[in-house]
Amino acid sequence: MSEYEAFQTPKGVHDILPDDHQYHTYIKKVIRHRARQAGFKRITTPIFEYAELFKRSLGGGSDVVKKEMFEFKDKKGRNLCLKPEGTAGVVRAYIENGMNQLPRPVQLYYIEPHFRYDRPQKGRYRQFWQYGFEVLGESDPALDAQLINLAHKIHEDLRIDDVFALQLNTIGTIDSRKAYAQALEDFYVGKERSVPPEFRDLIYSNPMRLLDQKDEDLQILAELAPSMKDYLDKESIEYHEEVKEYLDELGIEYIENDKLVRGLDYYSKTVFEFWDKHDGAQNAVGGGGRYDGLVEFLGGQPTPAVGYASGIERIIANMKKHKVRVPAKDNLHIFVAQLGKAAKKKCLPLIDKLRDAGLKTMGAVGKGSINEQLRLANKFEVPYTVLMGLTEVREGTAIIRDMERGEQETVDIEDVVERLVELIGEEDLDKYSPSELLYS
Ligand code: AMP
Numbered sequence: 001m002s003e004y005e006a007f008q009t010p011k012g013v014h015d016i017l018p019d020d021h022q023y024h025t026y027i028k029k030v031i032r033h034r035a036r037q038a039g040f041k042r043i044t045t046p047i048f049e050y051a052e053l054f055k056r057s058l059g060g061g062s063d064v065v066k067k068e069m070f071e072f073k074d075k076k077g078r079n080l081c082l083k084p085e086g087t088a089g090v091v092r093a094y095i096e097n098g099m100n101q102l103p104r105p106v107q108l109y110y111i112e113p114h115f116r117y118d119r120p121q122k123g124r125y126r127q128f129w130q131y132g133f134e135v136l137g138e139s140d141p142a143l144d145a146q147l148i149n150l151a152h153k154i155h156e157d158l159r160i161d162d163v164f165a166l167q168l169n170t171i172g173t174i175d176s177r178k179a180y181a182q183a184l185e186d187f188y189v190g191k192e193r194s195v196p197p198e199f200r201d202l203i204y205s206n207p208m209r210l211l212d213q214k215d216e217d218l219q220i221l222a223e224l225a226p227s228m229k230d231y232l233d234k235e236s237i238e239y240h241e242e243v244k245e246y247l248d249e250l251g252i253e254y255i256e257n258d259k260l261v262r263g264l265d266y267y268s269k270t271v272f273e274f275w276d277k278h279d280g281a282q283n284a285v286g287g288g289g290r291y292d293g294l295v296e297f298l299g300g301q302p303t304p305a306v307g308y309a310s311g312i313e314r315i316i317a318n319m320k321k322h323k324v325r326v327p328a329k330d331n332l333h334i335f336v337a338q339l340g341k342a343a344k345k346k347c348l349p350l351i352d353k354l355r356d357a358g359l360k361t362m363g364a365v366g367k368g369s370i371n372e373q374l375r376l377a378n379k380f381e382v383p384y385t386v387l388m389g390l391t392e393v394r395e396g397t398a399i400i401r402d403m404e405r406g407e408q409e410t411v412d413i414e415d416v417v418e419r420l421v422e423l424i425g426e427e428d429l430d431k432y433s434p435s436e437l438l439y440s
Contacts, residue, residue, distance in 0.1 A: 012118065012126030018330060023316045024129070026326040028111055030157045031131045038150055040109040040133060045089030047113070051081035057088035057294060059265025061206030068116040070126075082115035086132040087266070087291065087307050088298075094136055095300035104137030111312075123283055123314050132288075132309035139292060139304035141239055144270045145246030151274065151286060151308050152252055158315060159324045164274040164285055166253065168244070169260040171208070171228060172236040174268050174293050180231035181207055187225050194221060208261040212281065228258050239269055266291040270306065276318075285318065286310025333424050335382040336363030337373035339389040346393055350386070350416060357417050358429030378403060384423060386416060 009015065016024060035042070051071050058065050070082035083089055090108055093099070099106050111131040118124050133150060135143050148166065155161035171177050184207035192200055194217055195210070202209050211222045232240075247254055254272075262271045273287035288308030295303035319326070334354055338347045347364040354361040362380065366373040370387060377385040387399040387408075398416050400423070401408045411419050421429065 010126070012120035014125065014127075020316060022326050022328060022330060023319060024312065025329065027158060027312055027315055028131075030154055031109070031111060034150060034154050034157065035109040035133065038107070038146070040107040043090060043093060043108045043110055044112065045083070045086070045093050045110070047115075048080045048082050049089055049092065051079045053088050053092055053298070054081055054084060056298065057091070057264075057266055058085070059206070061202065061209065062263050062265060063209075064116060064264070068118055070115045070117055083112075084114055084116045085264075086110050086112060086114065086130060086309055087134060087294070090132075090134045090307075091136075091294055091298055091300070091305070094303075095295065095298060100137065100301055100303060102137075105143065106136045107133070108136070109133045123311075123317060125313060129312035130309045131312060132307060134305060134307040136295065136305040137303055139290075141242035141270075142246055144243045144290060144306050145250060145252075147288065147306055147308050148247060148272060149250050149252060151288075151310065154310075155274070155285075158319060160285075160315065160318045160322060163277060163318050163322065165255055165277050166272060167257040167260050167275050167281075168247075168254040168270075168272045169228070169257050170232065170236055170240040170243075170269050171261055171267060171271055171289075172232045172269065176231050176233045176236055177208075177268060180226070180228050183226045183231060184208060184210070188221070191221065206263070206265075209263055211259045212261050212263075214282070222259055236269055243270055262287060262289055266294040266297070268292050272308075274310075283314065285314045329430070331360070332362055332380050332382045333359045333384065333428075334361040334363070334420060335373075335377035335380055335385045336361060337366060337370055337377060337385055337387050338364055339370055340393075342390060342393045343388040346413070347386075347388055350388075350398070350413070353417050354386075354420065357421055358431040359417075359420055359424060360430050374401075384420060386420075 051069060054069060055065050060066070064084045069084055072080055074080055090110065094106065109132065112129065113127055114130050115127050118126060120126060133147060135147060152161060155164060172180065185203060188195060188203040188207055188210060192203065195203065196215055196217060199210060199213065199215065199218060210218055211225065244254070260271055260273060267289040269290040269292065271289035273281065273284045275281055276283035276285070286309055288306070290304070290306045292304040295301065295305060336347050336351055338344050344364055351361050351364055366376060370389065374385060383403055385401045385403055387401060392398050396413050397410050398413050399408050399410050400416065400419060
């Protein structure tokens with residue numbers, strides 16, 4: 001049998017089935033509200049970009065560029081890549097569309113699928129959803145603190161804030177970071193034998209990454225390694241102190257973690273991650289930091305910036321683990337059962353009116369007996385069924401059946417919608433009025 005005969009999803013990706021979509025919908029709603037309240041505007045960049053954009057932005061030493069890019073060639077041989085993260089594309093769009101002309105800071109957010117050729121495991125997929133915020137054009141510790149606060153607020157709204165601990169660090173300006181990276185390289189050179197083979201190339205390509213690995217030998221070495229603190233310049237130290245003052249003012253707790261480096265080349269000064277209180281970095285829900293050099297590095301004007309990105313699958317997993325339930329918006333209100341062609345004809349416009357009134361309605365397709373259709377209505381778990389047969393057509397009525405109590409009432413066909421709206425309750429309706437949404 002060919003490997004394609006019984007189709008399955010490719011390794012590491014999954015369908016979002018209707019139950020999980022209720023979480024996605026709710027989470028997106030929270031993000032959209034919080035983003036709008038804080039003056040962020042939504043941006044969507046393409047699913048694929050030139051691979052070089054990510055290679056330049058994230059740096060050749062990053063895990064993402066080394067191992068995790070979904071790279072491919074188009075028919076003209078151009079090197080493309082499914083986006084592994086959001087910031088590089090947003091910065092490219094900012095430069096390409098002259099967004100530096102906009103009032104600053106320019107605040108953008110996205111909710112998008114991303115792709116990494118990761119080793120699939122719990123909480124780690126090859127296609128996953130991230131939301132993220134980017135604040136471009138200003139450098140101020142208050143912006144870093146406000147961004148962290150926004151992420152924290154979203155966690156609160158989703159009732160998962162207790163699950164995560166904010167880890168905070170500064171990796172200094174680009175110059176102080178370079179000096180520190182050199183000091184680390186000097187420290188690890190000569191100790192290669194204590195560094196597991198799979199990490200050895202990091203000594204030269206990205207020595208800071210040796211600090212935040214789970215490997216025990218590396219953790220012991222990291223304790224002995226020079227500390228970033230000794231390499232920070234005055235500007236970085238003062239900036240960091242101010243970020244912490246503002247976080248204190250906002251009442252946000254943080255853990256100072258001088259081993260937190262984030263793996264990507266573009267970060268400078270503030271870096272932070274929200275770690276699972278039990279599993280640590282392994283199940284981080286999100287992370288971010290300041291990236292003052294990136295816009296210029298990609299060909300734009302010098303533009304300071306700070307950003308944050310978070311994984312939606314991990315949010316959902318935590319909401320489920322902690323029994324946070326979301327509104328079941330897809331639940332049906334009404335099933336319409338009918339017997340005979342004449343009744344079916346009357347049912348179609350009735351269903352239309354029920355739906356327009358905000359009642360979620362299905363039915364009028366069954367060919368079976370009324371009892372069979374009622375059994376089906378039960379399976380759809382509707383609270384009410386409308387029944388119509390020849391007698392009702394003749395008398396201009398319909399029967400409304402309360403499915404839980406098994407009680408029925410006969411109402412005039414003209415009053416069916418109103419009666420059902422009353423029974424379901426205005427607050428439960430799925431109302432949609434396009435004309436009200438538009439400005440005239
Ligand atoms: P990063 O920028 O790599 O720290 O990613 C930010 C967040 O995105 C992580 O904290 C995760 O919540 C999520 N994330 C990253 N990679 C994956 C993945 N392969 N599968 C699922 N979620 C991911």
